[in-house]
Every structure is written in structure tokens, then in C-alpha cells.
Amino acid sequence: MPGAPVEARQLLTNHMAKADLLATTENAQLKTGATIGILGGGQLGRMLAMAAARLGMQTIIYDPAADCPAAQTANRQITADFDDESNLREFARLSDVITYEFENIPLETVEIVGVDAPVKPGISALQISQDRLVEKEFISGLDIATAPFAPVESVEKLQEHLAEFGDKAILKTRRFGYDGKGQILINSPQEAAVGFESLQPNLLIVEGFIDFELEISAIATRGADGNFVCYDPAWNRHADGILRHSTVPAPVADEILKEATTIARKILEALDYIGVMGVELFVARSGELIVNEIAPRVHNSGHWTETACTVSQFENHIRAICGYPLGSGERHANCEMQNLIGDDINQLDAILAEKDAFIHLYGKTEARPGRKMGHVNWLSPLK
């Protein structure tokens, strides 16, 4: 990765450990009936497990919560914490390949399991996406546009950057942010001071506010053979920081969608990535594309592929990590995806009565506010 800035490059080298080496040297095709270990047992793991089953693979889920969503459709689960070395090694010994379904999994966990089984995608993508600063440095090091950004070590520095970015910025924790958590919009030096205080003692990053037209995401896959497949980018709308709607086709010019795919490809190739990655991009009012963040896993904004494509993002991820040729990323329909979040699940009866809605629930018993309970896909004919 010659283009990466010093800090990112150094971190990458440190972590180019056994797991990554195994991942890049053991790209032989797995046999039908092989076992895929999945770190994390949420809905993404659940859909990966079903896709793996359809390809004749066995799955084993590693998650601290018994009877988690993924375990319900998998062959078995190891219920243990992510720092439980003995269970992690047992999990790895039972797995022919290991993948993960969320990016905040501890790197140490991946290093432990990587001793006994290849981990795909490798640890470097995980390490980059776990820290917003490293991520931004990596992306901009590839000459891809990002929001202006800077690490924040003091209120004074933050206020300086705020002025530099035009008095509107977002202060974020560098680590463990998801679904809009750990983010504060700041519009003034006073808000900067309050925001800085409220996010202590976390490491912070400040990003210039992007006045974007809309957000799209490219769900991109790279196979063990280096082949690249990208689904049509979806148009995403959030509510309370949580993805609510994704629509294909996105109401954006074709050349912009094509450029989004090119950007995604550059990122996956720079990482020698194997599997599916979600690349979120802002379409600025100027038409410029700005990468917001990357998620080294199947992505909520790709759930529409389950219904509108013959080969879904879940299957393509499984194909990639098994060393199989990738399936097509083409869609046979337009699609609108809506998440069912918290109380949305109470609309289930009405959605069932629609007759043409594709429903996917996650097997979660309690509908807490903000909790993703399922999603619905609606198809419409290609124009």
C-alpha cells in the first residue's frame, strides 16, 4: 500500500500477522461441507449462515450471547466472550475459514483465531475501519476524497480546526462508533468545548461538515482470484443516525454511480481484500464523491440484494472467502429496502397483508428502541 500515510502504513505492518498471511497464501477453494466460522452472531451473521448453508457449507457462530440471531440458522454456536482464548482456539480448530460480521471485534480476538485458521477478510481492513483517523488517512492516502479531518487532542486544537472547516464540523470518537453513536455536530467554539468535554476520555477526530446531496453505498466484493463485483450503489436515508431506507437505482447520474464503483475497487485492491465491503459515500451538491466510511463486512444497505439479485451480498461474501468464483452483481429488479427498527415491528401484520413484501426478521425477542428487528424488500420491475 505505497500511498498510505505513515501512521496507517506502520499500523498495517504491525498487524500483517499470521492471519493475513494465511488469508493470502491459502486461497484454495474449500470443499462442500467445509466449516465457516463466523465471529459475531447478529443478523449479518444470520444471513451469512443461511447463504453458506445454501452453498452446502457448515457454519459455527462465535458470540457471547446464547441463541443469538445467527446461531438460530447455523449448525452450531460457541457461546463465549471475545477474550476467551481457549474457546477462541477451539472455534478456530473447528473452522476451515473464519470471517466476521461486525468491525468492532477486538483485533486480539482475530489474532488468536488466526493462528489456527485463515481469517478473511484479513485483519488489516478491520484494523483500519476500527479507527476513524486511520481510516481517513488510509482513504485519503489512496487519493480518494474524504471530508477534511484532523485528530483532536485539545479544545484549542478543535476550535482551530472548526474555524478552518468553516465553523461547522462533526466531532467523533475515533473508535467504537456505529449507528450515529459517539458523534456530535458542532457549530461554534462554545459547542466545540462542550462536545469535547462530553466525549472524554475517548480519542477524538473532527471532520468538516459535508453539505451533501445524498448518501449512497457501494457493496463491493473481491474474490480470492482478484475478481471484483460491485452491486449498483443504493441511495440510503437514515433516521436518528440509523439506516432506514435503501433504494436501487439511486437517483444519481450513471457516471457518478460508476465512479463510486471505481472508488470501491481501488479500496478493496489496496487492501488485497477478500469478501464483501460496504463503502459509504456522500454525493456532494457539486456531484463530487466523498467517502464517508468503510465497513469490512456485508452491509445493511446491501440487504436489497437478497431479493433483487440472484446472488446476494451474503452469498458473494461466502463465495469469496471459500475461494469460489464470485456470482453476478446484476439485479433483476429495482428494490426498496426498509429496516424495521424497534417498534416498527408492530407494523408486521400490515406488511404481511401486503402480499408482495419480502420480509426478513432476525429472531430477536425484545424490540428495544433503535434495535434492528428485521427488514422488508419491495421489488419493482426494471425500467
Add this chain to the structure above:
Amino acid sequence: MPGAPVEARQLLTNHMAKADLLATTENAQLKTGATIGILGGGQLGRMLAMAAARLGMQTIIYDPAADCPAAQTANRQITADFDDESNLREFARLSDVITYEFENIPLETVEIVGVDAPVKPGISALQISQDRLVEKEFISGLDIATAPFAPVESVEKLQEHLAEFGDKAILKTRRFGYDGKGQILINSPQEAAVGFESLQPNLLIVEGFIDFELEISAIATRGADGNFVCYDPAWNRHADGILRHSTVPAPVADEILKEATTIARKILEALDYIGVMGVELFVARSGELIVNEIAPRVHNSGHWTETACTVSQFENHIRAICGYPLGSGERHANCEMQNLIGDDINQLDAILAEKDAFIHLYGKTEARPGRKMGHVNWLSPLK
């Protein structure tokens, strides 16, 4: 069922036991997270379990074989024989509704589980389809065309019927036939004698040979609310008595397809049926439709619905037995389904490389001759 002949009517009455009463009186809608018990753990159970999971249901598989295909994608399995009363009752106590995935399940098994949970579809459809004679009497009692048929108790009677049917007939065991097993084509009195001997000591039926143009099947669903949904009938081709290809649309005039749907509806309504039934029909060279057999379950010739419809036969079966409104039976594409039987699985690499094939394998480790290992669906645009 006023039209049914005496023997069928009497058998039905005998078996209109607890299970059926529960099935017809307890049609309330199940809550998300309820448990569906599935008798039988093959690929049909596997696909039912996945469809149930997507609707937020739990599943429990009852099958004598540990780690059977269905258990791999279900919440849990009870591994026990179908005459193990204590395990059957435990299974029923854990289930909010029970269904079955093959029609040769012992009636006694269904009666035992029916004490503690509703069984849908009810026991009567099972009992009818388990005996080719009862089935034929039931169908023809509804004024629906079947092949000419007669029970066979001696070689002499068989030879008489053979002459009556035009010297070409099929001698079949009344019970436990599937995939062409327990069937002999007879063309002469001599073959009749040899055939009769070879199928002893089974109860037998002889059916006149139908010189049909092609075979189609209607995958029909009836909801707890009496609503009826039928997928477009598929054109089916067999090899060695095993279904190999199903194609939609079938190359048959629209009015014939419509008539097939009307016939299926008549059958399901006569049984007050809840769930999916496969109705196999011959299209005679005259254009006449002749019911070959019925299967009171999801059906191999409906696997194309998994890819070409928003709501598959598996989901519609689950919707029906849960008391949910049925999903649409409309397809958004044309489809060709091919079973992967025995060694066909060796073509997997080539099929994976096609990029546009939807692959569904069943998690079976050993590819024995004649064993269904998976299937492939190919979509093409609606004309």
C-alpha cells in the same frame, strides 16, 4: 366431502381425530417467535426452516437421523424414531404448530403429536395421499379426471383390468411409493403375472397408461382464512423416475394452466386444507388434464418459487400454518429449475462459475445415486 366414495369417506371419518379438530378450530395467528415443529428433516424441512426463520419463527425438527439437512438451519432437533412416543410428545409440547415435510410419515405419529399441538395440514390429506387407491378414489370422487384404476388382488384380476385399459398399464404398490419406486409398466398378460409376483406382498393398484403430452404441477396454497394462492404450473421432466427439470412458464395454453389451478383449488377446498400442496397433472394429447397424484406438502417442482417469486412456496406454507395472510403467488421472472441428483453434484464448480445460477445445496455429505443433493434455479426475464 360428499363426493368421496365410500372407502375414502370412511377412512377419513376414522381419522378425523384430535389433530384435525385442533387444526380447524385453532386458526388464530401465531406470534412472532412461536415454535414450528417439523416432522421430517430432509431438504424440504430445511427450506421450510429457513423460511420460518425469515418470518421470525423458531423451528424444531423431528427426525431419526442426527444432523439431518433441516436441523442444520433450524433452532433445534429432536433425534428420535417416528414411533418414539415420549420424544414425540416432548416435540409436540415444544411446538405451537406442527407440520410435516413428507407424506409417508406414519399416521400414528401424527395422531400422537396431534394431542398436544395443532397439525397443519391435517391428518386427512396425509392419509389420502399415503394410499394410491384412496387418493384416486378421492380425486375421482370430486369429478376430477384420473387415469382409470382398480385395486389388484390377483393376477387374474390384473390381467382383466389390463385388457380393459388397452393392454398397457402401470402396476403400483398402494403405499410408500416415491420417485418412481414400487411401479412396473406392464404391456402383456405375461408381464402382468411377473409384475404381480415381484411386488408381492404389497397391496397393489393398477392404473391405465396415460399417453400424455407432458406433466405439469400446480403448487397450491390455502390459508387459514380460506384464501387460495396458486403459483403458475411448472412443466416437469423426470429421469429414472426422479424429477430433474421444472420450467415456468409451462409450454401449455393459458386456459389449460388456469384449469389446472381450478382443479387444485377444488382439491384443497374439499380437504379444508391449510398449507401448500403439490398437485401433479398430466396434459393428455387431447388437452385433457388428468391428476396423477397429490403431495400434501411443499413440492420439488416448486423450488423455482424460491428465486422467481417474492414469497416462495416455503414461506407461503409457513404463512398458512401460522395463520398469516398468504403472500402473492406471482413470479417476477421465468425460471428453469434443475435438480442435482447423485453425481450431478460434481458439476458444482461449473455451475458456480456461471455467475447467474442460484444454487441451493442440502448439506448432505454423501452423494449416493438417485439422492437429491441440491438444485439450481436460472432466471430469465418475463416476456
